[in-house]
Amino acid sequence: xxxxxxxxxxxxxxxxxxxxxxxxxxxxxxxxxxxxxxxxxxxxxxxxxxxxxxxxxxxxxxxxxxxxxxxxxxxxxxxxxxxxxxxxxxxxxxxxxxxxxxxxxxxxxxxxxxxxxxxxxxxxxxxxxxxxxxxxxxxxxxxxxxxxxxxxxxxxxxxxxxxxxxxxxxxxxxxxxx
Amino acid sequence: xxxxxxxxxxxxxxxxxxxxxxxxxxxxxxxxxxxxxxxxxxxxxxxxxxxxxxxxxxxxxxxxxxxxxxxxxxxxxxxxxxxxxxxxxxxxxxxxxxxxxxxxxxxxxxxxxxxxxxxxxxxxxxxxxxxxxxxxxxxxxxxxxxxxxxxxxxxxxxxxxxxxxxxxxxxxxxxxxx
Numbered sequence: 001x002x003x004x005x006x007x008x009x010x011x012x013x014x015x016x017x018x019x020x021x022x023x024x025x026x027x028x029x030x031x032x033x034x035x036x037x038x039x040x041x042x043x044x045x046x047x048x049x050x051x052x053x054x055x056x057x058x059x060x061x062x063x064x065x066x067x068x069x070x071x072x073x074x075x076x077x078x079x080x081x082x083x084x085x086x087x088x089x090x091x092x093x094x095x096x097x098x099x100x101x102x103x104x105x106x107x108x109x110x111x112x113x114x115x116x117x118x119x120x121x122x123x124x125x126x127x128x129x130x131x132x133x134x135x136x137x138x139x140x141x142x143x144x145x146x147x148x149x150x151x152x153x154x155x156x157x158x159x160x161x162x163x164x165x166x167x168x169x170x171x172x173x174x175x176x177x178x
Numbered sequence: 179x180x181x182x183x184x185x186x187x188x189x190x191x192x193x194x195x196x197x198x199x200x201x202x203x204x205x206x207x208x209x210x211x212x213x214x215x216x217x218x219x220x221x222x223x224x225x226x227x228x229x230x231x232x233x234x235x236x237x238x239x240x241x242x243x244x245x246x247x248x249x250x251x252x253x254x255x256x257x258x259x260x261x262x263x264x265x266x267x268x269x270x271x272x273x274x275x276x277x278x279x280x281x282x283x284x285x286x287x288x289x290x291x292x293x294x295x296x297x298x299x300x301x302x303x304x305x306x307x308x309x310x311x312x313x314x315x316x317x318x319x320x321x322x323x324x325x326x327x328x329x330x331x332x333x334x335x336x337x338x339x340x341x342x343x344x345x346x347x348x349x350x351x352x353x354x355x356x
Contacts, residue, residue: 007188009187009188009191009192010185010187010188010191012191013187013188013190013191013194013218014187016191016194016218017218017219020215020265020268020269021260021261021265023261024261024264033211033212033214033215034211036211036214036215036218037198037211037214040191040194040195040214041195079199082199083199083201083202086202087198087199090198091198
């Protein structure tokens with residue numbers, strides 16, 4: 001099994017940097033500092049609830065309920081006294097904006113989430129001393145990317161990855177778990 | 179010896195959140211998203227050069243030279259092709275602004291750096307199962323905090339810490355290393 005390569009805060013940290021790399025075509029029409037902030041808080045509930053993945057058998061409604069309760073606890077109870085509750089409210093709002101995924105900013109951050117996952121995959125493959133384990137099955141997330149600017153990033157990463165594997169013998173993650 | 183409790187990116191991640199907690203008296207006169215960004219990049223050179231501390235015997239000029247060269251490599255070589263070099267230049271500029279420590283924003287981020295160190299100390303003390311190791315000697319950094327708003331944070335943390343230790347027998351870090 002492949003261990004979790006990075007912590008949830010590592011993931012949010014890396015995403016926050018990636019938001020800063022937005023090309024002018026995007027940066028000119030969205031609020032990048034707002035996206036940076038969204039990247040920094042979007043998985044905060046996970047850091048407390050735990051990372052619930054499809055294989056854990058928790059239905060989506062229950063996952064949402066747990067994460068929402070956790071964010072309430074964090075932003076209202078823990079941060080309730082800070083700046084008259086304003087700071088907590090602001091964090092709650094930006095987390096909710098990510099969950100709703102309606103604004104262009106939140107769509108961008110969702111895309112960045114996927115690019116970061118692809119980068120993790122590629123870095124994990126390269127850090128593997130024998131460089132034999134092909135995690136390419138995780139690259140399907142690239143198809144869920146919405147914005148053309150982020151699609152272009154993913155494509156470039158996946159092309160570099162193809163060049164890395166070209167001609168190398170390798171096994172697949174699925175082979176090892178079956 | 180006390181191990182490094184958190185990675186450099188953990189430290190930058192935590193600082194970036196703390197910048198968002200600025201009270202209205204500060205938030206109304208400084209650019210908080212700029213501070214958040216500064217927190218996210220201020221120790222990037224360390225992440226590549228390594229964390230050089232006074233006991234390593236590297237003179238300050240040499241430390242600065244190594245970090246500056248590292249930032250050049252990162253922002254000009256690695257990021258040179260990204261968005262025509264603009265993204266790299268922006269990161270270089272904000273890193274330099276932190277180093278120069280002349281703007282109010284950079285003074286705030288320097289203060290947040292110290293508060294995060296104090297929080298690490300307090301969390302480390304509490305996470306210690308036997309809760310006997312007093313790291314209070316690291317609280318001297320509180321005296322180097324400049325802005326009154328951040329001084330108030332440090333004071334509150336250190337008062338809570340006093341209450342935690344009150345009446346508990348404990349040894350000092352120095353006793354264990356001598």
